[in-house]
Amino acid sequence: MSVRATGVTIMLAASLLAASDPPVTIDITDYVEMPITGKLDGKGQTDGMLARINSLREEPGGATRFFVNDLNGPLYILDKATTKLSVYLDFNGREGHRGLFRKFAYEVGYANGLNSIQFDPDYRANGKFYTVHIEDPALAGSSVPDNTNLPALNLAGYATTTPIPTPGPIQREGVLIEWTDTSPSNATFEGTARELMRVPLNTRIHTLADLSFNPSARRGDSEWRVLYIGCGDGGSGEAKSSIRMNPQRLDTLVGKILRIVPDPADHQSSSVLS
Numbered sequence: 349m350s351v352r353a354t355g356v357t358i359m360l361a362a363s364l365l366a367a368s369d370p371p372v373t374i375d376i377t378d379y380v381e382m383p384i385t386g387k388l389d390g391k392g393q394t395d396g397m398l399a400r401i402n403s404l405r406e407e408p409g410g411a412t413r414f415f416v417n418d419l420n421g422p423l424y425i426l427d428k429a430t431t432k433l434s435v436y437l438d439f440n441g442r443e444g445h446r447g448l449f450r451k452f453a454y455e456v457g458y459a460n461g462l463n464s465i466q467f468d469p470d471y472r473a474n475g476k477f478y479t480v481h482i483e484d485p486a487l488a489g490s491s492v493p494d495n496t497n498l499p500a501l502n503l504a505g506y507a508t509t510t511p512i513p514t515p516g517p518i519q520r521e522g523v524l525i526e527w528t529d530t531s532p533s534n535a536t537f538e539g540t541a542r543e544l545m546r547v548p549l550n551t552r553i554h555t556l557a558d559l560s561f562n563p564s565a566r567r568g569d570s571e572w573r574v575l576y577i578g579c580g581d582g583g584s585g586e587a588k589s590s591i592r593m594n595p596q597r598l599d600t601l602v603g604k605i606l607r608i609v610p611d612p613a614d615h616q617s618s619s620v621l622s
Contacts, residue, residue, distance in 0.1 A: 419461030450489030457552035516591035522556025554580030
């Protein structure tokens with residue numbers, strides 16, 4: 349009888365406590381209005397989108413800024429307190445634009461443009477971060493960035509990488525770049541860039557995209573500063589020709605999760621490029 353009474357008492361106490369809890373509410377308010385980078389009269393697949401914000405990354409180390417990438421080209425710095433936006437890098441160097449890459453592909457294809465940004469785990473000390481953008485190899489011009497409008501970008505020693513071939517016709521290339529900002533505390537880029545990888549893609553869909561570091565890795569671990577990359581199949585897996593097998597082939601990079609060590613000096617004895 350005493351056990352039964354105790355159970356009733358606990359149930360009554362829980363009911364009274366639940367009844368006294370205030371209701372949980374979620375307030376949704378506008379935070380910031382992004383600049384228009386599309387066309388007001390756009391009629392294509394994506395050019396009618398006024399902006400194509402793909403991600404918002406908090407700067408490491410308890411900083412007060414977000415980095416926001418627009419697929420149409422700009423990489424912004426957003427001040428959390430003032431919501432002021434600054435263009436940090438502009439990837440769109442196509443006709444009529446002032447950005448870096450003459451072969452920048454963004455006007456068609458949902459995963460085309462400036463796809464992603466990821467900070468190096470040691471960013472506060474080394475100023476390094478990584479980006480993926482998409483290029484159209486058929487366009488005229490050099491694949492080396494044009495720093496005419498960003499003279500603080502030092503291109504000495506910059507070189508494009510030799511792609512690992514992808515069988516079949518190629519419409520796009522995914523490009524992975526390591527950036528080193530020598531003054532990461534301000535809102536302007538001053539430093540160098542290094543192309544790490546260039547992946548040929550059969551079509552404009554399912555491109556090179558997401559970047560991630562192991563968040564639990566610490567200095568000295570075998571996973572410290574090891575970068576993981578999601579690479580789509582470039583649309584080959586939906587083809588009815590021989591390229592349909594590209595994602596299953598071990599001599600291609602498409603349709604894979606890739607693991608790379610951007611700085612092998614960190615892992616001479618603990619890890620390898622893979």
